[in-house]
Amino acid sequence: MDVPNNRTLVPDPQYQGKYVALISCNDNTVVGCGKxxxxxxxxxxxxxxxxPFVLYVPVGHGAHCVHAHR
Amino acid sequence: xxxxxxxxxxxxxxxxxxxYLTCQFxxxxxxxxxxxxxxxxxxxxxxxxxxxxxxxxxxNIKKGIWGRTRTASNHVQYWQHTFKIHIYxxxxxGPENIFVDKNNxxxxxxxxxxxxxxxxxxILLGVRDFLENYTLTAxxxxxxxSIQDLRAF
Numbered sequence: 001m002d003v004p005n006n007r008t009l010v011p012d013p014q015y016q017g018k019y020v021a022l023i024s025c026n027d028n029t030v031v032g033c034g035k036x037x038x039x040x041x042x043x044x045x046x047x048x049x050x051x052p053f054v055l056y057v058p059v060g061h062g063a064h065c066v067h068a069h070r
Numbered sequence: 071x072x073x074x075x076x077x078x079x080x081x082x083x084x085x086x087x088x089x090y091l092t093c094q095f096x097x098x099x100x101x102x103x104x105x106x107x108x109x110x111x112x113x114x115x116x117x118x119x120x121x122x123x124x125x126x127x128x129x130n131i132k133k134g135i136w137g138r139t140r141t142a143s144n145h146v147q148y149w150q151h152t153f154k155i156h157i158y159x160x161x162x163x164g165p166e167n168i169f170v171d172k173n174n175x176x177x178x179x180x181x182x183x184x185x186x187x188x189x190x191x192x193i194l195l196g197v198r199d200f201l202e203n204y205t206l207t208a209x210x211x212x213x214x215x216s217i218q219d220l221r222a223f
């Protein structure tokens with residue numbers, strides 16, 4: 001059986017800064033993308049995936065976040 | 071609550087491997103739930119989600135407690151809301167294959183005060199209501215992390 005490589009969830013750089021819909025949290029095939037969650041979910045639904053795993057793909061090293069209250 | 075030697079992941083290939091958890095986020099008032107991946111972030115003073123994500127869970131964003139916060143790039147507005155968070159069990163099935171077991175919840179966080187941010191952001195699991203209660207161990211060479219309650223030791 002072909003074991004998916006999903007340690008890197010979204011290897012294709014074209015999705016950076018966008019929301020993507022993956023088939024599931026264990027199958028990182030992209031089935032939709034868009035500028036917001038709703039758009040990504042809608043595109044996945046059009047392909048027959050009604051319960052995709054939707055996430056935001058940070059740009060570059062963008063997930064290294066600091067969130068500090070004043 | 072054994073989150074021990076969980077595999078580090080990354081979302082895009084330019085990132086370093088980091089401690090990400092796959093979670094179910096629940097609005098306790100509406101019971102609406104969504105799965106997403108969340109970065110365990112010691113640099114984040116609180117847990118944080120984007121406003122778009124919170125809207126999908128039925129939150130009336132602007133009814134939360136208002137504030138402003140500093141992020142890595144700028145200052146943004148946030149509204150604080152209460153979430154329930156289930157963390158799913160996760161393990162390696164191969165060197166590049168991670169399996170998330172959605173039938174097995176390793177930890178549930180109740181009444182978490184989450185900052186709903188007025189910007190696009192990966193979901194962050196920060197210090198308040200989460201990391202302040204646990205010991206986080208990160209083994210970057212082996213790409214593994216653990217989150218344990220070691221207060222009794």
